Amino acid sequence: MRKLPLDLIKRALEEDGAEYDITTLSTVPEEQQAQASIIARQEGVVAGLAVAAETFRLLDGCVSVELLVEDGVAVQPGQVLARLHGPARSILSAERVALNFLGHLSGIATVTARCVQAVEGTRVRILDTRKTTPGLRSLEKDAVLLGGGHNHRYGLSDGVLIKDNHIKAAGGIVQAVTAARGTAQHLLKIEIECETLSEVRLALSARADVVLLDNMDVETMRGAVELVRHEAPGVLIEASGNIGTNPARLAAVAAAGVDFISLGALTHSAPNFDVSLEFA
Numbered sequence: 614m615r616k617l618p619l620d621l622i623k624r625a626l627e628e629d630g631a632e633y634d635i636t637t638l639s640t641v642p643e644e645q646q647a648q649a650s651i652i653a654r655q656e657g658v659v660a661g662l663a664v665a666a667e668t669f670r671l672l673d674g675c676v677s678v679e680l681l682v683e684d685g686v687a688v689q690p691g692q693v694l695a696r697l698h699g700p701a702r703s704i705l706s707a708e709r710v711a712l713n714f715l716g717h718l719s720g721i722a723t724v725t726a727r728c729v730q731a732v733e734g735t736r737v738r739i740l741d742t743r744k745t746t747p748g749l750r751s752l753e754k755d756a757v758l759l760g761g762g763h764n765h766r767y768g769l770s771d772g773v774l775i776k777d778n779h780i781k782a783a784g785g786i787v788q789a790v791t792a793a794r795g796t797a798q799h800l801l802k803i804e805i806e807c808e809t810l811s812e813v814r815l816a817l818s819a820r821a822d823v824v825l826l827d828n829m830d831v832e833t834m835r836g837a838v839e840l841v842r843h844e845a846p847g848v849l850i851e852a853s854g855n856i857g858t859n860p861a862r863l864a865a866v867a868a869a870g871v872d873f874i875s876l877g878a879l880t881h882s883a884p885n886f887d888v889s890l891e892f893a
Contacts, residue, residue, distance in 0.1 A: 615751050617667050625710045631672055634706040647701035647892055651715070653688045654887035658726045660684050660756040661718030662694060668711040673703035685722070685759035694888070701892075708890050717749075718756040719886035724858055725760025725879050731860035732867040737874055740765040740851070744877035753880045765875055773797050774825070775805040786812060790819035804851070813837045817845045825875075828854035831865050838870040851875055858882075 626632070651665070659682060666678040676699035682688060697704055728739045739762040745753045754764050766772050775789045783789035786805060793803050804823035807813045810833065816824050817840075824841055826834050834852060841848050851873040852866050858878050866874055 615755060617664060618751060619667070619671065621748060621752075622664065622668050622671055622710075622714075625714070626668065626672055626707065629710050631706040631710065634702070637702050637705045641702050641705065643700075643702065645701040646699065647697075647704055649697045649704055649890050649892045650693045651695040651697070651712075651888060651890050653690060653692045653694055654889055655690050656688070657719060657723030657886050658685065658687050658760050659694060659715075659719050659886075660722035660759040661715040661752065664718065664752065665711040665715040666695065668714060669697060669699075669704065669707045672707040673700055675699045676703050676707070687726070697890075704890075712888055712890060714752070715888050716885040717883075718752055719888065720883040721753055721756035721880055722760035723886055724883040725757050725762040727860065728858050728863055728874075728876060728879070729761040731863040732874065735867040736870075736872060737867040738763045738872065739879075740873050740875040741879050742853075742875050742877040743768070744881045746880070757879055760879075762879065763873075772801055773803045775803070777806055777808070777827075780806070786815040787819045790816065790821050794820070802849075807837070809833075810837055810840060813840055814844075817841065817848065821848065823849040823851060825851045825853055826871065831869055834866065834871065835869045842870070849873070 662680055662684050666680060669676040669678055676697060679696045682694055725739065732739065741754055741757040741762060742765055757764060773793045775793060780786055780789050783792055790803055790805055797803065802822040804825055805816045805821045806825045806827045807816050808827050813824055826837050838850055841850055850871045852871045853875040856862060856866055856874060856876060858876065863874065
C-alpha cells in the first residue's frame, strides 16, 4: 500500500459535511461513547480497510480502530472486519465516507481476484489501465494489486504506449515507433496498439517491444500470437479492448497465448462491495 492520501480523505470528509452532521449533532449526546463493528455482507477480497480506519481517526483522534483482517484477505458474509470504540458522534459522522472507500476498493479487489482466477494456470497476467476515478488512482491501483492483479502504467510518463490517434498523428506505425525509439530513454519499452494482422507485421518490422492486440476476436488474436512468436519471440503481447470480466471470455483470450490482458473494467466498472457498520 502506498502512503495513505490524507488530503484526499480530508476532502472526502469535508465534501460529506462530517464536521457538521446535523442529524447526529441533534440526536446523539456529545458525551456518548459507542462500540461498533464493520461487517462484510458478501464474499470477496477486502481492500481499503487502512483507508477506512484513517477516515475515522482523521475526523476524531479519540476513535480507536482495531482491524481484524488485513487488506488483500478473502472474507465471507457476516465476517467482522474491524471493531471501533470512541465518541458515538464521530463514528456516525465518518461512517459513510469510510464505507464508501472500503466498498469501492474492495469491489475492485474482488473483481480482480475473479479475473485472476479465470486465467489461473496460464502465462497471463491481469493488468489494470488508466481508466480510473480522477483523484483515486493510487488507491484503485493498490486495490488491483491486493486482488492479485498487476499495474500497467501509473501515468503517462511511465512508458511509451502508442495508440491509434498517435499513429494517425505520426503518419503511421513505423513512423510512430521510429520517432519514439529516438526520443524515449533506452530503459522504456515501446508498446504499440494493433487492430489487424497487417498492423502487427508493421509493428514487428519497426521493432516494437510490446504489441497490444486491440479489439480483436479470439481467432484473429490467435493468429497474431502465432505471427509474433514466429517472427519476434522476444516481443511481449497484450490483449485489450472490451474484453470484460466474464470468466469464459478471459479464459478464451488467455488460451490464445497472450502475455497480458488489460482490463479497464477492473476500476471503472467494479460493483461496490457490500459492507456495513453496526453499533453494539
